[in-house]
Structure formats: C-alpha cells, structure tokens
Amino acid sequence: MKHLIIIGLGILAFLPVHGQTDIEKTKNTVVKSDIEGHIYFLASDELRGRETGTREADIAAAYLANSFRRYNVKPVNNGSYYQDIKFQMNQPASKLEASLNGTTIEDFVPLNGQNIDYDGTAIFVGYGEESDYTGKNVKGKLVISRAGTPGNDDVRAAMNSAENKRKTAAAHGAIGIIELNNTTSQFWRFIARQANSSRLTPAIDDTSSDQIPYMMIKDTDALLANSFANTKRINAKITVEGAGKTYVNSKNVVGMVEGTDPKLKDEFIIYSAHYDHIGTGKPNEANDSIFNGARDNAIGTVTVLSAAENIGKYPTKRSALFILFTGEEKGLLGSRYYADNPLIPLDKMVYCFNSDNGGYNDTSIATIIGLHRTTAAKHIISAAKEFGLNVIDDPAGEQGLFDRSDNVSFAAKGIPAPTYSLGFTAFDAEINKYYHKTSDNPDTLDYDYLEKFFKSYVLACRRIANDPQTPFWTEGDKYYKKGVELYGKSPVKK
Numbered sequence: 001m002k003h004l005i006i007i008g009l010g011i012l013a014f015l016p017v018h019g020q021t022d023i024e025k026t027k028n029t030v031v032k033s034d035i036e037g038h039i040y041f042l043a044s045d046e047l048r049g050r051e052t053g054t055r056e057a058d059i060a061a062a063y064l065a066n067s068f069r070r071y072n073v074k075p076v077n078n079g080s081y082y083q084d085i086k087f088q089m090n091q092p093a094s095k096l097e098a099s100l101n102g103t104t105i106e107d108f109v110p111l112n113g114q115n116i117d118y119d120g121t122a123i124f125v126g127y128g129e130e131s132d133y134t135g136k137n138v139k140g141k142l143v144i145s146r147a148g149t150p151g152n153d154d155v156r157a158a159m160n161s162a163e164n165k166r167k168t169a170a171a172h173g174a175i176g177i178i179e180l181n182n183t184t185s186q187f188w189r190f191i192a193r194q195a196n197s198s199r200l201t202p203a204i205d206d207t208s209s210d211q212i213p214y215m216m217i218k219d220t221d222a223l224l225a226n227s228f229a230n231t232k233r234i235n236a237k238i239t240v241e242g243a244g245k246t247y248v249n250s251k252n253v254v255g256m257v258e259g260t261d262p263k264l265k266d267e268f269i270i271y272s273a274h275y276d277h278i279g280t281g282k283p284n285e286a287n288d289s290i291f292n293g294a295r296d297n298a299i300g301t302v303t304v305l306s307a308a309e310n311i312g313k314y315p316t317k318r319s320a321l322f323i324l325f326t327g328e329e330k331g332l333l334g335s336r337y338y339a340d341n342p343l344i345p346l347d348k349m350v351y352c353f354n355s356d357n358g359g360y361n362d363t364s365i366a367t368i369i370g371l372h373r374t375t376a377a378k379h380i381i382s383a384a385k386e387f388g389l390n391v392i393d394d395p396a397g398e399q400g401l402f403d404r405s406d407n408v409s410f411a412a413k414g415i416p417a418p419t420y421s422l423g424f425t426a427f428d429a430e431i432n433k434y435y436h437k438t439s440d441n442p443d444t445l446d447y448d449y450l451e452k453f454f455k456s457y458v459l460a461c462r463r464i465a466n467d468p469q470t471p472f473w474t475e476g477d478k479y480y481k482k483g484v485e486l487y488g489k490s491p492v493k494k
C-alpha cells in the first residue's frame with residue numbers, strides 16, 4: 001500500500017498542470033484589486049507626478065523593481081533591475097549678443113549649452129565640409145558655415161550634418177562654429193524655443209575636444225551666407241553667457257522571464273511602458289498642482305506589471321523582457337537610450353508590445369496604435385474579444401501617435417512595435433479633460449473597464465508569445481525593410 005502511494009505521488013509530480021488554458025491563466029492572475037493598488041500608489045500625490053530626475057520618480061522605480069522581484073522576474077543587468085542613465089539639464093543663456101561686420105544679429109541662439117566671449121576674426125567655410133577648409137587657417141578663430149549640405153538646405157539635412165561640421169571645425173582648431181540657417185520662421189521658432197528653455201538631453205561628454213560652442217543664426221534666403229562667400233575675414237563679436245548644465249540621474253527598470261520552449265526561448269517579446277510623468281506645475285482652481293498621471297502612464301506601467309506577474313507565474317514559450325522607461329515625457333529619452341544600449345541584443349527581440357495612454361472615451365474598446373502594422377493583430381483582436389472588448393486601430397492619425405511614444409524607438413530599429421492604449425475614438429474634449437492635466441487622478445477611473453482592458457492585454461501577450469509563428473511587420477510597412485535588415489532574413493511564411 002505504502003509502495004503504491006509513493007509511486008502514485010511520483011507520477012503526479014511529473015504530470016503537467018493540465019487543462020489550464022491561456023484564458024484561465026490570465027483570469028487567475030489579473031485581479032481588479034491588484035490593479036487598483038498599483039495605480040493608486042503610482043498616481044498618488046506622494047509621488048508628485050513622477051518627473052524624470054526627481055526623488056519621487058526613483059521611488060516609483062524602486063516600487064517597480066520590487067514588484068518584478070515579487071513576481072519572479074529576473075534582473076538582466078549584472079544582478080540589478082536598473083539601467084542607470086545620466087541626463088543633462090541644459091540651462092539657457094542669460095545673455096546673448098551677436099554682431100557680424102558691425103551689424104547686430106537678432107536671430108541668434110546657442111545650441112549646446114557652452115558659453116563664449118569672442119571679439120575677433122571669423123572665417124567663412126562654405127558648407128563646413130572637410131574640403132572647405134583647404135587653404136584656410138581657422139586655428140583659434142570662430143568659423144561660420146551654411147547649414148545643411150551642398151544642394152540641400154532643408155531642416156533634416158541641417159540637423160543630420162551639424163555634429164560632423166562641429167567636429168570638423170574642432171579638428172581644424174576652431175574655437176566655435178556658427179551655422180547660418182536658411183529657414184522658415186516656423187522652424188526657427190522651434191529652434192529658438194528649444195535653445196531658450198531648460199531641457200533634459202542625454203549627457204554629452206564635454207571633456208572631449210570636439211565639444212566647441214555650436215550656435216545658429218537665422219539667415220532667410222541665405223543673404224548673409226551669400227554676402228560672406230567671397231570675403232576673407234569677418235569681424236565677429238559674440239557673447240553667450242550664463243548657459244550651463246547640471247547632471248540628472250534616472251533609470252529604466254528591466255527584468256526577464258525565460259521561455260519554456262527550447263527553440264522559441266531565444267526569441268524575446270518586449271513588454272514596455274513609460275513610468276515617468278510631468279511632475280508638478282501651476283495650481284488649478286482647486287489648488288491642485290500635482291499631475292498624477294493615472295492614465296498617462298500609471299495604467300500602461302501596470303499593464304506591464306500585470307503581464308510580468310502572469311508570465312512570472314506561467315512562463316510562455318518565448319522569453320519575456322519587461323522594460324519600464326524613464327524620460328518619455330522629456331522626449332522618449334529612456335526608450336531611446338535602451339534601444340541604443342540594449343542589455344540583450346536587439347536582434348533577439350522579435351516584438352515590442354508597448355503600452356501608453358492619453359485617456360479613454362469608449363469603454364467597449366481598446367485602441368491599438370499600429371494594430372494592423374504587424375501580423376500579431378489577430379491575437380490582440382481575439383484576446384480582447386474573450387473579455388468583451390472590440391479593438392480599433394489609431395483613430396487620430398493626425399496626432400502622429402505611433403511616432404510619439406516609446407514604441408517608435410524600437411520600430412526605428414526594425415522591431416515590430418505597436419502601442420496598446422485605452423479605448424478612444426478621437427482625441428476629443430473628453431480625452432483633453434484629463435490629458436496632461438492635474439485632473440488625471442486614480443479616483444476618476446472605471447476599474448471594471450480596466451479589468452477587462454488588462455485581461456485583454458495579458459491574454460494577447462500570451463498568445464503572441466506562444467504562437468509558433470514569429471510576428472513581423474505587415475508587408476509594405478515603412479519599417480518592414482528595417483526589420484529584414486535587423487534579423488538578417490525575411491519572415492518565414494507558414
């Protein structure tokens with residue numbers, strides 16, 4: 001008898017946990033009260049809007065890392081759940097003056113946070129390419145160049161060529177460079193706003209010798225550039241004073257769960273969301289000055305936690321990489337940093353299911369930005385259906401949402417990457433009531449709807465991660481070719 005019992009128990013131990021479908025596994029872990037608990041904490045007044053670089057954002061990061069720990073999600077960065085990032089906060093100049101050949105220039109901005117006080121000769125170097133320096137001695141002098149490249153003065157050419165021009169000038173011993181930008185007023189306003197506000201950017205190593213002051217002058221119709229084309233020297237008087245920077249540390253929170261399939265586990269699905277928001281600002285009529293960011297993006301952050309809890313408990317065939325980004329509201333800084341400094345090679349990442357939210361105006365749907373741009377659409381649609389939700393693609397194309405969230409940092413590398421969002425049918429007044437407002441509080445949410453929305457996300461995660469067929473861009477998509485480049489092969493058709 002005893003013998004039989006032991007044999008019986010032995011067999012039981014080897015039996016797989018049968019009968020548990022992906023739907024049941026989803027229902028087992030996605031619970032409304034857990035969702036509420038996470039959102040109420042992340043969007044609490046105590047976290048003061050989770051602005052990148054603040055202590056409160058770090059507290060949010062610690063909470064997320066410890067949620068990963070609790071859910072059996074493993075660190076991937078030498079035992080740490082954090083990917084530390086150094087940003088710089090650029091302070092605009094307090095004093096700006098420029099005159100060329102005795103004429104005062106009004107539309108003048110410094111662009112890399114460096115001060116300069118110069119009164120001397122400037123040398124015009126055409127488009128500032130290597131060949132333009134032949135026969136010119138610019139050592140210790142200021143150089144002035146046209147923005148853009150020969151035959152191409154447009155904005156993009158100007159932005160793309162700027163860094164090389166600065167390096168070329170520095171290599172020839174110039175002490176600073178001014179670009180003359182033949183541009184419209186609209187673009188100039190954008191540049192000037194950037195230059196004259198304090199803003200966060202990735203930290204630049206300014207111990208390197210090519211970091212010379214880089215400035216820009218608006219030169220509509222290239223009047224100045226053409227007038228300098230045949231002059232040997234220009235008298236320049238340039239002052240940039242009070243510009244500076246301070247350093248700010250922040251972190252992405254990253255963890256993984258290994259897949260169960262011996263082959264498919266080499267492929268990863270990224271589940272991502274930004275956890276930062278916009279901090280505090282002017283108090284409204286109700287004296288509320290905290291932008292709690294419940295919708296944007298405590299909800300997205302918690303959908304990823306939900307997937308982490310579920311997959312930590314019931315691993316999928318493919319491996320899972322969970323990334324919670326900092327710095328999204330400052331210009332997708334955290335996701336860009338990750339995509340440029342991945343902790344696991346990007347060509348192993350076959351899909352990125354990002355989650356970001358502005359708000360909702362329809363509780364019968366989930367809105368997926370870029371739904372039909374990847375072959376995983378069928379899983380997202382069928383999963384939502386199980387919980388009574390319909391799915392629609394981006395209804396507000398004019399907002400350019402696909403290119404405005406962290407998914408694009410991965411899409412641009414070739415990884416199929418839509419963004420899962422709360423149901424909205426237009427970017428209308430109902431959305432704007434909460435979007436980037438102090439009213440975006442956790443007590444204004446419909447948690448019955450959220451429960452369905454979260455279950456739909458988690459089930460879609462499971463179906464994508466368990467599908468024998470690897471997801472890819474749909475044919476004709478603008479990132480399709482990038483994907484083929486990244487993975488070194490076309491998707492396998494089955």
Ligand SMILES: [Zn+2]
Pocket residue numbers: 296329436
């Ligand atoms: Zn936002």
